[in-house]
Amino acid sequence: MVEEPWLATALRAAVMAATAFAFAWPIAQPWAAGAAALGGCVGALAGAGAARTRLRTPALVLGFAALLLVAWGLRASVVSTNLLAPSLGPGRALDLGDALFFGFAALGTLGTLRALSARHRVASIFELLVVGLAFANLVAAHRMGAIDRPHDLADPILAAGGDPTIVFLAVGAVATGVMVLLLLSERGLLRSGVDLLVVVGLLLLLFGTTHMLRMPSPPPTGGGLGLRPNDESGQGQNHGQGGHGQSRDDDLQFRDQYDQSNDNVPVGVVLLHDDYSPPSGVYYLRQNAFSQYNGRRLVGTTRPDADRDLVASFPSTRIDVPETPPLGANRTLVRTTVALLAEHTRPMGLEAPLRFEPAQNPDPDRFVRVYDITSAALTADAAAMLGATAGSSSWSPDLFRYYTQGPDDPRYAALANQILDESLPAEMRHVPVAEILALMDWLGAVGTYSLRSRHANAEDPTADFLFGDRIGYCVHFSHAATFLARSVGLPARVGSGYALEEAQRQGGSALLIAGDRAHAWPEFYLEGYGWVVFDVSPRTVATPPPSPPDPELQRLLGELARGQSVAPPDASPVPEMVRAARRVGSSAATYGGLGLALVLLVLFLWKSWRRLAPLFSSEAALPRVVYRAELDRLSELSRRRRRGESREAFATRLASELPTFEGLTRAHLASAFGGRLRLERARYRELAGLLGRERRASFAVWRRALALFDPFSFLWSR
Amino acid sequence: MMNAPALDTAQTSVDAARDALQRLRMRLRAAIRGRDEVIDLVLVALVADGHVLLEDFPGSGKTTLARVLGESIVDDQPADGIAGFRRIQFTPDLLPSDITGTNVFELETGRFSFRRGPIFAHVVLADEINRTSPKVQAAMLEAMAEKQVTVDDTTHPLDELFFVIATQNPLDLAGTYPLPTPQLDRFLFKLVMHHIDRDSELAVLDAYPRPNLTMADGLATVSRTEVVAARKVVRHEVHIAQAVKDSLVDLARSLRSDPRILSGASTRSLVLSLPALAARALLFGRDFVSPEDLEALAPFVFEHRIECAPGADEPGDIVRELLAPQLERLARQSLRR
Incomplete structure (x- = not known):
């Protein structure tokens, strides 16, 4: 066992304390977390001490495991018995019990780890793992775009204008660095200090690059609605597209399994600048629409005169939508801003958009796109639209046919007519809105919403769904609704995007777009109203509904997206100074990082040259150069001549690990101090080979691999 | 070590000298336990043509050291009548002539002839040199420096190998004449012999009843010529x-x-x-x-x-x-x- 410097022991104890604290913090009272920290600290010291005794390892482990029993027993005796609880009162008894439990549990667990890893180097990997897990566990809530979590840690950082993600990255990096240092602590204290400087430098580099390369984007989701790029990649074949041709990247897909497990990630935020409540209670953010029947399903249109209300690209200048819905009493102008956290294939906007305008991005590190939309949002409810006729009088007959084209299957029309006949009174039988509502209602009543279904491989997935088990998700429902409507002459299409319930607003003006709000819905064209969404709401739902979004996060992202426009231009001098300091800091980090990278590069080049010099050196310089290269290698492995130690004594000291080194030393000294001994170049090569073999036998692989990355070692070789 | 470099005459003489030294070292190490460092330094002084002052306690093996050294160097010129080893115990009443020798009147020839003192030897052990008068010390040290003695205006050269191991007791200083620093300058080394370690001491006891002196018997010896040659190698090679x-x-x-x-x-x-x-x-x-x-x-x-x-x-x-x-x-x- 290597005796380690006291500072390393102290550092280790501090890390263990922090680890125990990090584990206990989310699940315990502050008191208990403090006790856990104390336990971790004592455990590290006790473990190290126990490892130095002559106790056998199993006995050590059993001893520490007994502490866990003690922990449990103490808690039980304080909380569940009448020993102390009556005099303390229930609250204090619980606090005390928890504190005892966490303290002793931390002592036992971390003491075991420390003792084991002090005895066996392999165990230090577990130690490292536990420390890593502690911090990962602490910040796990931060995943999935929940940038405001964990609240305890993130709130102060956000309040100070910082970015919790970067801070957590930094904490993780520092923790990793410290643990790596501890793994290497046998190298001695001075060395660790220098390594610490390297770690700090690397962290600066990390900050610099994070700043330059932007924040990590939200993880890709299982989507399947073609809303985000690469949603489909590698999945289409698994889910059997049959032989029905290559689909475009942003198409709707029928899937047997629509994986939403990873989907509650925020992908954007909508800011409403005008007060608007949709009559249906749902904000439909349309990104795309599908109206062209390709013999199997609906795809994006290829006709120049159809679906002209769609915009295919993000605005770099103002884009006016070519075909606007009829404005008037039925629609009101609503201005919104969409700030996207994740890349999307097309811009989305509250239907029906009139124009898209680029907006200034308040936080380019966080938002990938920000744009303003002016929409003509529907205000009329279904009752008001009863008089509307289906389709537009401006359409050509061909276009009308296009919007009512569906599968040749006669069952659609038969089913639709049967539904209409059964559910509508005679006077309503040919009122388009009534027909649409009747069809949607019927579909909602008979269909079962499930993310798992078995229609993707069918010749006509919609027919397989509609005339089969009627289990499917929004793609199935919207297709079925569209085909049923088209079969009775109602122009319809499928829209896709995000559907956000009005309740989600909670009175605010920001709406968080979570990945699991992706949706596809049927739309119908009504004269005088344009495309109107009449969604199906299945009453039988086999999949748990998506969890409501975190209102805190929604508010926070809203503020972030609004930030720039809301902030007063003249802030008080202190924030100005802070901003300036931050600018200076970030540029210092960038240039410092670059400078450091340059220094490291020079050091590595220098090191490589010294290592390769024997290949190019003259015969006369060979003994010196070979010896120097060998000294560098040993220095990497922290085998260095002590100050005042002679070369021979150094070689003798290493003789057990590297017996050949003595011979090389002698040859070097002979050449340096006028001896007659000279070796051939080939002999030097042979010696180098022998030494390499001895090094491999004496030093572990990881030790040698790590040594390669040490930029300073050669400066220490003497 | 390593590959044999090109053999030349210089290398051969170096090898021969090194070989001779190794043999001496082996013999000394066999006879004297736990004193490897002292043995090496004594050998260095011998080959460097210097003298050694040992500071130690009685019974620490210095006589054995000197005697084994003297006996290990075989006199290959017996005709000159110079002994391999002589020990001089210095006392306050010693006279210079007691060590250098003196002119003796011979009745048969009616002339004075020089009778050599104990200083005429290859290896001389000057025991407790600080117990004698400065007069005798001066004679001894002069002999060491000049490698010759002068008696009654006649100069008698000492043997070329002449090597002195002097000792002094560091503790019992009553009635002694400590050597002044300039006098000490004549010794190449001053060695302080500490007590030997436990294992070596046990090894000495284990040798009983066989005298330590005989432990080196049977090991290869070195001739006087070889030692003189080694001195030459040291100076030139x-x-x-x-x-x-x-x-x-x-x-x-x-x-x-x-x-x-x-x-x-x-x-x-x-x-x-x-x-x-x-x-x-x-x-x-x-x-x-x-x-x-x-x-x-x-x-x-x-x-x-x-x-x-x-x-x-x-x-x-x-x-x-x-x-x-x-x-x-x-x-x-x-x-x-």
Whole structure:
């Protein structure tokens, strides 16, 4: 066992304390977390001490495991018995019990780890793992775009204008660095200090690059609605597209399994600048629409005169939508801003958009796109639209046919007519809105919403769904609704995007777009109203509904997206100074990082040259150069001549690990101090080979691999 | 070690000398346990043509050391009538003639003839040299320096090999005449013999009843000519790099300028240390002086030649301390062009 410097022991104890604290913090009272920290600290010291005794390892482990029993027993005796609880009162008894439990549990667990890893180097990997897990566990809530979590840690950082993600990255990096240092602590204290400087430098580099390369984007989701790029990649074949041709990247897909497990990630935020409540209670953010029947399903249109209300690209200048819905009493102008956290294939906007305008991005590190939309949002409810006729009088007959084209299957029309006949009174039988509502209602009543279904491989997935088990998700429902409507002459299409319930607003003006709000819905064209969404709401739902979004996060992202426009231009001098300091800091980090990278590069080049010099050196310089290269290698492995130690004594000291080194030393000294001994170049090569073999036998692989990355070692070789 | 380099005459003589030294070393180590370092230093002094002052307690094996050394060197010129080993016990009433020899009137020839004293030997053990009068000490030290004795205006050369191991008891100082520092300068080394370690002491006891002296019997011996030849090799064949000489001079200078030291090392001591360094290199099978030789010998060479201010550290420690930067410089220089 290597005796380690006291500072390393102290550092280790501090890390263990922090680890125990990090584990206990989310699940315990502050008191208990403090006790856990104390336990971790004592455990590290006790473990190290126990490892130095002559106790056998199993006995050590059993001893520490007994502490866990003690922990449990103490808690039980304080909380569940009448020993102390009556005099303390229930609250204090619980606090005390928890504190005892966490303290002793931390002592036992971390003491075991420390003792084991002090005895066996392999165990230090577990130690490292536990420390890593502690911090990962602490910040796990931060995943999935929940940038405001964990609240305890993130709130102060956000309040100070910082970015919790970067801070957590930094904490993780520092923790990793410290643990790596501890793994290497046998190298001695001075060395660790220098390594610490390297770690700090690397962290600066990390900050610099994070700043330059932007924040990590939200993880890709299982989507399947073609809303985000690469949603489909590698999945289409698994889910059997049959032989029905290559689909475009942003198409709707029928899937047997629509994986939403990873989907509650925020992908954007909508800011409403005008007060608007949709009559249906749902904000439909349309990104795309599908109206062209390709013999199997609906795809994006290829006709120049159809679906002209769609915009295919993000605005770099103002884009006016070519075909606007009829404005008037039925629609009101609503201005919104969409700030996207994740890349999307097309811009989305509250239907029906009139124009898209680029907006200034308040936080380019966080938002990938920000744009303003002016929409003509529907205000009329279904009752008001009863008089509307289906389709537009401006359409050509061909276009009308296009919007009512569906599968040749006669069952659609038969089913639709049967539904209409059964559910509508005679006077309503040919009122388009009534027909649409009747069809949607019927579909909602008979269909079962499930993310798992078995229609993707069918010749006509919609027919397989509609005339089969009627289990499917929004793609199935919207297709079925569209085909049923088209079969009775109602122009319809499928829209896709995000559907956000009005309740989600909670009175605010920001709406968080979570990945699991992706949706596809049927739309119908009504004269005088344009495309109107009449969604199906299945009453039988086999999949748990998506969890409501975190209102805190929604508010926070809203503020972030609004930030720039809301902030007063003249802030008080202190924030100005802070901003300036931050600018200076970030540029210092960038240039410092670059400078450091340059220094490291020079050091590595220098090191490589010294290592390769024997290949190019003259015969006369060979003994010196070979010896120097060998000294560098040993220095990497922290085998260095002590100050005042002679070369021979150094070689003798290493003789057990590297017996050949003595011979090389002698040859070097002979050449340096006028001896007659000279070796051939080939002999030097042979010696180098022998030494390499001895090094491999004496030093572990990881030790040698790590040594390669040490930029300073050669400066220490003497 | 390594590949045999091209054999030339110089190399052969170096090898022969090294071989002879190894044989001597083996014999001494066989007879004297736990004193490897002292043995090496005595051999270095022998080959460097210097003398040794041992400071130790009675019964620590110095007589054995000197006797085994004397007996290991076989006299291949018996005709000159010079003994291999002589021991002189110094007492207060000793007279110079008792060691140098004296002119004796011979009745048969009616003339004075010189009768050699015990100093005429290859190896002389001068026991408790501080117990005798300065007069006798001066005669002894003069003989050591000049390798000759002068009796009644006639100069008698001593044997070329003449090697003195003098001893003094560091504790029992009552009624003694301690050697002054200038006199000590005549000794190449002053060695302090500490008690040997437990295992070696046990090995000495285990040898009982066989006398320690006989332990070396049967091991190869060395002839007087070989030792003389080795001295020649030391002077001519072992290379002393300029850097080593630089360090030696710089060490002496730093010793002189150190405030803890009242009188520093003499130039003579530097001259004397060169053969000592070479001899040690040879003893360790090298044909060049390495910094390691300097590290090993410097304390023994300078310790008794410098006078420390009252209250200062041990002189040996000061020498080691001042030597360290020199050694570091030598080590660094060896990696430069």
